[in-house]
Amino acid sequence: MKTPAVCIAFVALLASSSYAQKPLAHPDLSGRWQLAESPGLLRGGPLVVTQDATTVTIEMEPAGNGSPSTTIYRVPGETRRDNTAAPPTPSSPTAMTARLLQIVSHAGWMADRLVIVSHTTYRVHWPTEVANDFDHEFVSRETYALDPKGQLIVERTTIMDPLPFSVMIRPDFVPVDGTRTYKKQ
Numbered sequence: 001m002k003t004p005a006v007c008i009a010f011v012a013l014l015a016s017s018s019y020a021q022k023p024l025a026h027p028d029l030s031g032r033w034q035l036a037e038s039p040g041l042l043r044g045g046p047l048v049v050t051q052d053a054t055t056v057t058i059e060m061e062p063a064g065n066g067s068p069s070t071t072i073y074r075v076p077g078e079t080r081r082d083n084t085a086a087p088p089t090p091s092s093p094t095a096m097t098a099r100l101l102q103i104v105s106h107a108g109w110m111a112d113r114l115v116i117v118s119h120t121t122y123r124v125h126w127p128t129e130v131a132n133d134f135d136h137e138f139v140s141r142e143t144y145a146l147d148p149k150g151q152l153i154v155e156r157t158t159i160m161d162p163l164p165f166s167v168m169i170r171p172d173f174v175p176v177d178g179t180r181t182y183k184k185q
Contacts, residue, residue, distance in 0.1 A: 026109050027146045029056065033182035036151060047152070047182060049144070056107065056114060058144075073107035073116060080105045096126040101135065114144040129165050137161045152182040 033047040045061035045068075059070045073080060081104050105118040122136045138160040145153050158177050 026114075027112050029114065029144055029146065029152060031152075032185045033152045034185050036181045036183040046185070047154075049152070071105075073105065075114070076108045080107075094128050096124070096128070098122040098124045098136065110143075112145060116142045116144075118142075129163075134164055136163065147181075150184065152184070154180045154182065156180075 028051060029049045030051045031049060033049065035046070047061070048057075048059040050057045055072055055074055057070060057072045059068050061068045071080075081102065099122060101121045101123050103118055103120045105116055107114065107116045109115070118140050120138055120140065123133055124136045125133045138158055140156060140158045143153075143155045147153050156177050156179075
């Protein structure tokens with residue numbers, strides 16, 4: 001009577017151990033990618049992605065003036081912290097300025113998608129609205145995946161803390177959410 005139960009347990013153990021030993025294959029996102037389509041306000045320059053077993057590097061080239069930004073993510077799951085300590089420098093006594101204080105990011109694979117979640121804090125100086133500087137935070141989630149045509153699909157969603165006063169938000173102050181499609185160059 002015990003023989004069938006032992007055989008079933010042994011087969012289940014073999015199946016689970018062979019399944020656990022197979023590493024999950026992740027897509028290779030490496031390459032130079034050119035923006036293929038950008039609906040609405042979405043814009044951006046080329047992306048350069050390099051990838052190995054433990055890191056993904058994303059270099060974003062600006063659409064206009066400016067220098068490229070390069071970020072190296074260790075995957076799976078190491079937290080990355082980028083800090084700056086400089087206070088905001090207002091361009092005029094009444095100008096609103098926002099100075100990056102900290103970005104805390106965590107990257108990892110969810111099946112065939114690279115997911116990056118970042119918590120960003122700015123120190124805001126807005127003398128026409130509030131007497132003292134304040135910290136403003138938002139959380140963004142970006143996913144990078146290949147579609148069936150081999151295009152790179154980048155989706156971004158942002159949740160922003162409310163401001164400490166009621167005001168119409170400037171369009172350049174709000175992160176742009178949406179989906180961007182890139183073709184390999």
